Amino acid sequence: MDLFNRLEVYARQFPDKLAYGFVEKEGGLSETLSYATLLEAVRAASGQLADICQPRARVIILLPAEAAFIKVFLGSLHAGLIAVPCPIGYSEPAIQRILNIIKDCEASLIITNQKSLKMLSQRQTEASRTLRALDIQWFFTDELSNDASKQTAKQPSAPDETAYLQYTSGSTGHPKGVMVSHANLTANLNAINNCFGRTAADTSVTWLPHYHDMGLVDGLLSPVFTGGTGLIISPILFITKPLLLLETISRHQAAVCGGPGFGLDHCVARIKPEQLETLDLSSLRVLYVGAEPVRIASLEKFAETMQVTGFKRESLVPAYGLAEATLAVSLHLHGTPMLFRPISETNAKMVVACGPPVEFTNVTIVEPELNSIQKDGEIGEIWVCNEGVALGYWENLAATNTTFKAFTACGKGPFLRTGDLGFLFDGQLFITGRKKELIIIRGTNYYPQDIEEVVNACHEHIQPHGTAAFSIETEQGEELMIVSEVRNNAQNEDDTDKIKTNIANSVGLAFGLVPRKIVLAGIGKLPKTSSGKIQRLKAREVFNTN
Structure with missing residues (x-):
């Protein structure tokens, strides 16, 4: 009904x-x-x-x-x-x-x-x-x-x-x-x-x-x-x-x-x-x-x-979904213990399982350039097929074909390409990041949310969930830029310098990275979606002006 x-x-x-x-x-x-x-x-x-x-x-x-x-x-x-x-x-x-x-x-x-x-x-x-x-x-x-x-x-x-x-x-x-x-x-x-x-x-x-x-x-x-x-x-x-x-x-x-x-x-x-x-x-x-x-x-x-x-x-239910799939793709089974795994053999950062795919749903992990299907535990783009996958984008055939009508190298499909990265392990879906927001510096992949989590904890005046980390193009290649919203925005040069130093030191210790640029902004200045998520790519457009 x-x-x-x-x-x-x-x-x-x-x-x-x-x-x-x-x-x-x-x-x-x-x-x-x-x-x-x-x-x-x-x-x-x-x-x-x-x-x-x-x-x-x-x-x-x-x-x-x-x-x-x-x-x-x-x-x-x-x-x-x-x-x-x-x-x-x-x-x-x-x-x-x-x-x-x-x-x-x-x-x-x-x-x-x-x-x-x-x-x-x-x-x-x-x-x-x-x-x-x-x-x-x-x-x-x-x-x-x-x-x-x-x-x-x-x-x-x-x-x-x-x-x-x-x-x-x-x-x-x-x-x-x-x-x-x-x-x-x-x-x-x-x-x-x-x-x-x-x-x-x-x-x-x-x-x-x-x-x-x-x-x-x-x-x-x-x-x-x-x-x-x-x-x-x-x-x-x-x-x-x-x-x-x-x-x-x-x-x-x-x-x-x-x-x-x-x-x-x-x-x-x-x-x-x-x-x-x-x-x-x-x-x-x-x-x-x-x-x-x-x-x-x-x-x-x-x-x-x-x-x-x-x-x-x-009762906690880690979940994964997106508007293009109407909403839910996978849901942890409530009443059961949450599951955690490291992202990979070379990245010990733990991620939580967002459960198995919801009923009648096929989730396939795909290498996004070759469109080949990844093995259990290998990271790739999350592709989805079920009756909840939407019809496409209104009056936008090109974007619809790209996003909603993807086929694997072996001909399976059509799938919805989510643009999100993750892996399957023992039937559980683990989310690791966003493909277009992945930071790649000197051949090493960094997930922006990992960097943002370290920055958020490095100084009391940094607004919780008010940091965006992203890569910028320089003459030396891709480098890291960080924008943080600051509570009681720094009133003098000493305050500003201390916060920026804390950010640089914390990121350096955690990831071995030296941020190319650090910007402090007032609360509410970072562009966000209607649901409150920071738009990293939009933030790059706004703050990386020179």
């Missing part, structure tokens, strides 16, 4: 059950949707949107974490439209990214609310003026209605038709919209939830951005796909008050939660030991960790710190 078939069944089985609750800063629920109310709202939104747009029209959704988002997202799919969830930001680059996405998918409609429109317009920048002047229709969720007369039957959509576009992270002028079909979504939701053992009895909590693949597919859609309850905390609220996430899990005895590793570090750093003593996290069966290379130190520190709450170390 697809998402809508399930929603209709659940609305009949338990109409008054809580489908979604939106958590406010004091821990209460500011908005709630029962299954019956949700189904009614989706049908009503579908009717309103169908009156405005033709089937398969692309509709931009610019909304914060609120009930209106799930109503119009599901309403768009119900009406046979192609939903395009976008990060909503108010800076010049953020609005420019919205404009680039609108242009790329030739959107017919922007869905937002009056408050967001006001904030998008208030700075009167070139980008905001361009947005307001676009020849495009606007729909404001302030006008959403549950009027039964507006409800319509579901617009027929073939399983292989595009349900929504998931734009890959970045702010370039040529964004790529991943075309996720209805069948892709159903297949990946099945795979995720069969692995997690999620049922209608489970409550899930998410703080992830709902326009990001992990936040959308698992954070928002998995709970209603399984008939459970989803509690939503806005990303900004989590960042400012991480205790709220753990309090919500404790109060509602939630079973599933997840996010990037920096979320674990944020909880450990910001929550006081005496606050943990009031919590009960024993119900948390699955705490998945993905969206960036998983640091063993983050897993171990979180498990140790949260032990007092009843949290079980075996």
Whole structure:
């Protein structure tokens, strides 16, 4: 059954059950949707949107974490439209990214609310003026209605038709919209939830951005796909008050939660030991960790710190996935011990297994230049084949053929080329880095996250998860450059020199490398994706200017 078939069944089985609750800063629920109310709202939104747009029209959704988002997202799919969830930001680059996405998918409609429109317009920048002047229709969720007369039957959509576009992270002028079909979504939701053992009895909590693949597919859609309850905390609220996430899990005895590793570090750093003593996290069966290379130190520190709450170390689920595969590719089996291995015989750095591939998934490790299949334990590019692999990139045949239609030297395929490096060992997938971000100096490979981890720990004023390491081209060949965000940015030359010296010494001792250039930047200056990952290649463009 697809998402809508399930929603209709659940609305009949338990109409008054809580489908979604939106958590406010004091821990209460500011908005709630029962299954019956949700189904009614989706049908009503579908009717309103169908009156405005033709089937398969692309509709931009610019909304914060609120009930209106799930109503119009599901309403768009119900009406046979192609939903395009976008990060909503108010800076010049953020609005420019919205404009680039609108242009790329030739959107017919922007869905937002009056408050967001006001904030998008208030700075009167070139980008905001361009947005307001676009020849495009606007729909404001302030006008959403549950009027039964507006409800319509579901617009027929073939399983292989595009349900929504998931734009890959970045702010370039040529964004790529991943075309996720209805069948892709159903297949990946099945795979995720069969692995997690999620049922209608489970409550899930998410703080992830709902326009990001992990936040959308698992954070928002998995709970209603399984008939459970989803509690939503806005990303900004989590960042400012991480205790709220753990309090919500404790109060509602939630079973599933997840996010990037920096979320674990944020909880450990910001929550006081005496606050943990009031919590009960024993119900948390699955705490998945993905969206960036998983640091063993983050897993171990979180498990140790949260032990007092009843949290079980075996609940940690290292995960690997990407938008081009809808979401999940491999998931550690919860309730089993995590597995660690060194990267290679010559690199003793330990990495954690992200589990076996999810059901009906073929993961093959391929030498990226020769396209030959690597042996067990050998590092190569991760290639994926399953029903969750998306249709391709919107109106971008060349990129689609390169990324989604790869064949091995022996003719196996087609595969999705992930651009990520890793290896398989005893059926477990280990992630070692990103192919395009691999630093190669004097014939030796270095993974940027290894260098960044050393830099982060070398001085107290360096912002956690605020360092980018990458290679730059010089007359002597490839050399290392490091950019670090600094808290209470160095006020004088002595402070700057001390921090740079610490960075250089730490990197030299750990890797035998001498950074060619070290730049200290203010907090927030490093370019990041919508999910908070640092964009190393973009950082190189921004900071390596001479």
